[in-house]
Amino acid sequence: MLVHSRTGRWTAWAGFAVLFVPLFALPLLVIVAASFSTHWSGAFPSGPTTAHYTAAVRGESLQALTTSLVTAVTASVVALTVGTWAALAAAALRKRGRRVLDALFMLPVAVPSVVVGLAVLVAFSQPPVLLNGTRWIVILAHTVLVTAFAYQSVSAALLRLDPMYEQAAASLGARPAYVLLRVKLPLLLPSLNAAAGLCFALSMGELSATMMLYPPDWTPLPVLIFTATDRGSLFTGSALAVVLMTATLLALLAVSRIRTKASYR
Amino acid sequence: MTSGIRFDGVTVTYGNTTVLDSLDLTVEPGEVMALLGPSGSGKTTALRTVAGFVRPASGRVLIGDRDVTALPPYRRGIGMVVQQYALFPHLRVDANVAFGLKAQKAPKAEIPGRVTEALEMTGMAAYARRYPRELSGGQQQRVAIARALAIRPRVLLLDEPLSALDAQLRSGMLAELARLHRELPDVSILYVTHDQVEALTLADRIAVMDKARLQDCGTPQDLYRRPRTEFTASFVGNANLLPVTVTTDGVAFEGTRLEVAASEAAPGAGATLCVRPHLVGLGPGPNALSGRISEVQWRGSTHRLYVDVGGHRVKADVRELRETPALGAEVTLHFAPEDGVLLGAGVTDG
Numbered sequence: 054m055l056v057h058s059r060t061g062r063w064t065a066w067a068g069f070a071v072l073f074v075p076l077f078a079l080p081l082l083v084i085v086a087a088s089f090s091t092h093w094s095g096a097f098p099s100g101p102t103t104a105h106y107t108a109a110v111r112g113e114s115l116q117a118l119t120t121s122l123v124t125a126v127t128a129s130v131v132a133l134t135v136g137t138w139a140a141l142a143a144a145a146l147r148k149r150g151r152r153v154l155d156a157l158f159m160l161p162v163a164v165p166s167v168v169v170g171l172a173v174l175v176a177f178s179q180p181p182v183l184l185n186g187t188r189w190i191v192i193l194a195h196t197v198l199v200t201a202f203a204y205q206s207v208s209a210a211l212l213r214l215d216p217m218y219e220q221a222a223a224s225l226g227a228r229p230a231y232v233l234l235r236v237k238l239p240l241l242l243p244s245l246n247a248a249a250g251l252c253f254a255l256s257m258g259e260l261s262a263t264m265m266l267y268p269p270d271w272t273p274l275p276v277l278i279f280t281a282t283d284r285g286s287l288f289t290g291s292a293l294a295v296v297l298m299t300a301t302l303l304a305l306l307a308v309s310r311i312r313t314k315a316s317y318r
Numbered sequence: 319m320t321s322g323i324r325f326d327g328v329t330v331t332y333g334n335t336t337v338l339d340s341l342d343l344t345v346e347p348g349e350v351m352a353l354l355g356p357s358g359s360g361k362t363t364a365l366r367t368v369a370g371f372v373r374p375a376s377g378r379v380l381i382g383d384r385d386v387t388a389l390p391p392y393r394r395g396i397g398m399v400v401q402q403y404a405l406f407p408h409l410r411v412d413a414n415v416a417f418g419l420k421a422q423k424a425p426k427a428e429i430p431g432r433v434t435e436a437l438e439m440t441g442m443a444a445y446a447r448r449y450p451r452e453l454s455g456g457q458q459q460r461v462a463i464a465r466a467l468a469i470r471p472r473v474l475l476l477d478e479p480l481s482a483l484d485a486q487l488r489s490g491m492l493a494e495l496a497r498l499h500r501e502l503p504d505v506s507i508l509y510v511t512h513d514q515v516e517a518l519t520l521a522d523r524i525a526v527m528d529k530a531r532l533q534d535c536g537t538p539q540d541l542y543r544r545p546r547t548e549f550t551a552s553f554v555g556n557a558n559l560l561p562v563t564v565t566t567d568g569v570a571f572e573g574t575r576l577e578v579a580a581s582e583a584a585p586g587a588g589a590t591l592c593v594r595p596h597l598v599g600l601g602p603g604p605n606a607l608s609g610r611i612s613e614v615q616w617r618g619s620t621h622r623l624y625v626d627v628g629g630h631r632v633k634a635d636v637r638e639l640r641e642t643p644a645l646g647a648e649v650t651l652h653f654a655p656e657d658g659v660l661l662g663a664g665v666t667d668g
Contacts (some may be wrong), residue, residue, distance in 0.1 A: 217404040223391040224369055224398035225418030225469055235417070239408045 081298070088291035105292030114277065114293060118300060121274040124188075125256035125304075128195035129203075132252050133245060135196075136203025141233070144211045158204040161197050170194055170262030188271035194262045199252040206251065210244030250308040257301045321347040321382055321472035321506045323368055328377035330363050338363045339530040340377065347382075350499055350507040352517035354553065355527035361510045364527070365475050368508060370394050381473055392421075394473075397466030401478040403458040405450040411437070411461050412446040418469035436468035437461075439498065456487045463498070476509045480516060492519050514554050518542065526550045542594075548661055551592040558598070558632050559661075560591045569660065572628030576605045578658035590661040593653050595622070598634035603652030607632065611647050625651055 088105055090098035108114060136158075143154040161169055173194045177184040184190040218240065222232040238245075260275040267276055274297045281290035323345040330338040338360040345351040353361035366372040367379050370391035378387045386394050405414050415433045424432070437443040440460040450458055459479060466474060479495075480488045496519070499507060511517055517524045518538045526534040526541065526549065534541060534550040545551035548559055562569035562576070564583040569576050569591060576591070583589055600623070609627035616638075623634045623643065634651055643649065 215402075215404075217400060217402060218406060220369070220371055220391070221398065221400070221404040222406075222417065222421070223371075224394075224396055224475075225421055225465065226392050226395070227417070227421035228392050231421050235421075236406060240406075242408075 084291045084294050084298075087288055088295045090288060093287075105289050106296075108289065108292070110296070113272075114274075114296070117272050117274045117277040117293075118296060120188075120271055121257055121297070122300065122304075124192050124195055124271075124273055125253050127192050128199055128256045129249055129252035131192075131196045132200040132203045133249055136200050136205075136248070137207045137241075137245065139200075139204050140207035140211055141237075143208060155208070158201045161201040162205075166198055166259065166262040167265070169198055170265040173197065173262070174265050185266075186268045188268065190266045190268075191263055191271055191273065194266055195256045195259055198259060198262060199255050202251050202255065203248045206244055206248040207241065210241050214240060246308055246311055250305045253304055253308070254301055257297065257304075321504055322349070322380075323351075323473055323506055323508060324378075324380040325364065325367075326378040326380065328364070328367055328374045328379060330360075330367060330372055331375045336530050338367070338374075341532055343525055343532060343535065345506050345508060347506055348503050349522045350509060350520055352509045352511060352521035352524045353527055354511060354514060354517040354524050355533075356512055356553070359527040360530040361512075361527045362477055365477055365508055365510045368394075368473065369396055369398055369475055395469075395471055396473045396475055397469060397471035398475040399459070399462045399466050399477065399479045401481045403450070403455075403462045403482075405458055405461055405465070407450055409449075410446070411442065411448050411450070411453070414450065414461060415465045415468050418465065422469060432468055432470075436464040439467060439501065440464040440494070456483055456491065459483065459491065460494075463495075467498075467502070471505065474505050474507045476507060478511055479509075481511075481513070488516075492516060496520055518554070524554065526553060528553070544659055545592060545661065548590055548592075551659075551661060556595050556633065556635075558591075558593045558595060560593070560630055560632070562589050562591045562660075563587070564589050564660070568655075569658075571607075572630070574607060574628075576658060577655035578660055579656050581660040583660060592659045592661055593632075593657060595633040596620075596635040597657040598632065598636075598651050598653050600634065600636045600639075600649060600651060602650050604655060605658065606650050606652045608648065608650045611643050611645055611649055614643060614645065616642065623649070625649060627651070 086098050091102050092099045143151045222236045278290050278293045325341045325343040328341045355361045412433050416429050419429045440463050442460045528549050534546050541554045551557040562571045564587045566585045607627045609625040612626045613624040615622040620635045621639050625632045
């Protein structure tokens with residue numbers, strides 16, 4: 054530990070509490086409090102109820118949660134596959150080719166997601182590839198947005214991967230495909246795990262690009278939260294937000310529980 | 319199928335730097351050849367051209383009588399062991415050893431038997447279900463050797479296999495490697511090392527490398543007793559290298575006439591005389607040299623004396639002396655004529 058004295062440690066904790074609690078924890082607690090109330094006129098909410106939750110887990114809301122989950126899982130899986138593939142390809146390229154790929158995959162991060170949403174909308178509103186009005190345009194936009202993160206985390210992990218494992222495998226007579234499947238991917242698994250969690254969380258919370266693209270039958274949860282609060286149903290929106298938060302946290306927790314043998318190194 | 323290795327004018331360059339300069343070397347089937355040299359001498363690069371991880375700019379590499387220069391590593395049928403073990407951390411010991419067999423699609427029924435056999439050969443059968451991280455360095459290296467042997471390679475490449483181990487383990491593993499080679503007399507071994515003791519102990523022949531070039535090649539005894547270059551003399555064992563002038567009946571060193579082993583050098587030419595420190599005796603005798611002691615080191619069973627003879631430092635390793643000689647004392651050293659070797663390098667340069 055960096056701070057050795059007892060008082061020093063307490064001071065550090067106190068500083069952490071003063072800075073962290075108001076900034077990170079309190080707003081979330083406020084949402085949780087609001088989700089259980091019917092009025093909030095004074096300093097504290099009043100009229101405790103669970104009605105918002107009863108509404109939040111059925112009908113339109115449940116539909117939205119499923120939509121969000123399906124979108125996030127699909128986008129993450131595709132992003133992870135494409136991102137890993139691209140990262141592996143980039144690692145095999147020479148310096149210049151690698152730089153081109155790096156820049157290409159930086160684009161969705163560097164460009165505001167509203168712009169990405171608009172670009173996808175404009176690009177796929179005309180034949181031959183007409184996706185506008187279908188769920189696929191939402192999933193596509195999410196995939197484009199999160200692939201960049203998958204690419205970057207796998208690239209970084211590949212750089213750290215010692216080439217001696219690959220060479221040892223090759224010297225034992227393993228073809229490149231076998232090496233990839235039996236050595237490289239298992240060793241990359243911890244990073245793939247982390248990347249999957251990141252992609253999933255980003256997609257679950259994506260709003261700006263989704264707002265421009267979602268068709269009526271494919272409304273992800275963040276959109277529903279936005280429209281609810283926009284209408285003034287602050288407490289319903291809060292309950293939905295808590296559901297979104299909980300679902301995302303649970304999924305992340307599940308992903309992080311996947312312990313891989315390689316992570317014991 | 320024969321198992322030797324042949325380097326045929328192999329040159330490797332990185333950009334403008336030549337890291338291996340037209341290497342010609344043959345490792346006979348069943349022979350242990352040590353590539354000995356300091357770091358940056360090109361020895362590891364030479365090994366990696368055999369493994370297929372480095373493409374020569376020119377020249378050919380042959381395994382047996384097959385040109386493998388253009389073959390990818392996985393088609394070469396080599397076993398390789400590196401300094402950092404490179405065991406797959408996500409696989410248990412037995413799966414590590416089975417890796418090559420599975421990759422080469424060996425018959426399924428055969429695999430467990432061959433894994434056990436390889437692990438028994440290196441004394442690691444009891445650790446089959448462990449993960450590499452649960453083993454010590456020496457144990458990991460044994461598993462790495464078992465993994466390389468399991469595929470029954472024709473050629474075994476060992477790249478500084480003992481460098482990561484401590485001194486005691488290293489000498490044990492050296493004996494182990496020697497025993498393994500006796501059990502596998504058909505396998506050719508290319509052994510890269512910077513440690514002369516490993517090379518002298520294990521190798522049938524030693525190829526001495528320096529500055530991307532092969533400097534010398536011969537049996538350990540040959541290189542030790544009759545080194546041909548100053549580099550070999552100083553890198554393989556310790557050596558006194560004295561500048562001398564060839565005369566009609568021996569050599570002249572700082573005005574003293576010395577008798578040495580026969581040489582073809584022409585009288586009048588300059589040359590370098592190599593005498594091993596442990597062959598230099600204290601006291602009068604043939605080829606006597608007198609000088610002052612400039613330093614004394616006690617090494618347990620021996621004393622190392624540094625004696626200043628006419629401005630040159632001569633090292634002598636003598637059996638432990640009852641009384642430690644005083645610094646600055648006048649002493650006489652001697653060596654037998656047959657222990658003085660004239661090196662070629664200086665002779666031709668004149």
